[in-house]
Amino acid sequence: MLRKFLPKETDFFSMFEKAALNINKSAKLLVEMMEDLSLAEIKAKEIYEAEQEGDMITHEVMRKLNKTFLTPVDREDIHALVGCIDDVLDLIWASADRAVLFKLEYAPSEAVDLSKTLLETTDYITKAIGALKNKKYSYIQEYCIEINRLENRGDRIFRAGLVKLFDNIKDPILVIKWKEVYEHLEEANDTCEDVADILESIVLKHA
Numbered sequence: 021m022l023r024k025f026l027p028k029e030t031d032f033f034s035m036f037e038k039a040a041l042n043i044n045k046s047a048k049l050l051v052e053m054m055e056d057l058s059l060a061e062i063k064a065k066e067i068y069e070a071e072q073e074g075d076m077i078t079h080e081v082m083r084k085l086n087k088t089f090l091t092p093v094d095r096e097d098i099h100a101l102v103g104c105i106d107d108v109l110d111l112i113w114a115s116a117d118r119a120v121l122f123k124l125e126y127a128p129s130e131a132v133d134l135s136k137t138l139l140e141t142t143d144y145i146t147k148a149i150g151a152l153k154n155k156k157y158s159y160i161q162e163y164c165i166e167i168n169r170l171e172n173r174g175d176r177i178f179r180a181g182l183v184k185l186f187d188n189i190k191d192p193i194l195v196i197k198w199k200e201v202y203e204h205l206e207e208a209n210d211t212c213e214d215v216a217d218i219l220e221s222i223v224l225k226h227a
Contacts, residue, residue, distance in 0.1 A: 032081065032091065032098055033153035039077045039105045040146040046070040046112045047139040053116055054127040054135045064116040071113040078106045097222050104215045105145075111208035112138070115201055122197040130181030131198065134174060134205040141170045141212040148219050157223045167216040174209035178202055 046067050053063035081102045085091070091098060115135075119127075148163035181202050189195050 035081050036149045040149045042074050043109045044142040044146050047142045050112050051135045051139050054132045060120050064120045067113050067116045074109040078102050093222050101218045108208050108211045111204050115204040118201050130177050133177045137174045160223050164216040164220050171209050171213040178206040
């Protein structure tokens with residue numbers, strides 16, 4: 021009988037999973053945008069809606085965290101994880117928003133490749149959080165290694181993209197525009213690695 025009077029346990033792992041699936045969906049929309057910038061406004065609107073949903077998930081996690089006495093992992097790890105996932109989503113939205121704002125008409129191959137790398141990375145984040153939810157800690161390490169590998173790939177694409185921008189595009193304003201988009205994409209990939217670092221930290225504490 022006492023059980024019914026106790027506060028209901030918060031399922032933080034399901035909320036993490038929901039947040040991860042949301043960034044994965046946003047990354048897919050970003051790839052579709054970069055592959056065909058005539059769809060930029062449509063895709064940017066969908067990404068904005070996902071970004072708003074992500075904010076709601078983040079606020080809900082924080083609200084639950086403030087009301088929960090016992091948490092399944094350290095409170096600071098919950099705060100850091102959901103914050104980093106939200107940062108990735110903000111950077112995806114920033115990339116899409118700039119493409120619309122700058123009226124970009126054609127994406128260089130490196131912009132597409134960076135977006136695809138980001139999508140692949142969010143696939144692994146989703147898998148890693150699913151493994152965390154199911155306490156399959158050994159899988160998380162493997163997924164985090166892949167995330168780190170993809171971050172290194174993203175760095176190489178970013179540098180190659182900048183070189184091609186400065187070498188091949190004569191319009192300095194267009195160079196500045198694409199450089200800003202590249203920087204947001206590269207930062208999104210970097211922040212995914214931060215997510216992986218937090219997940220590895222959780223595994224070390226709980227495995």
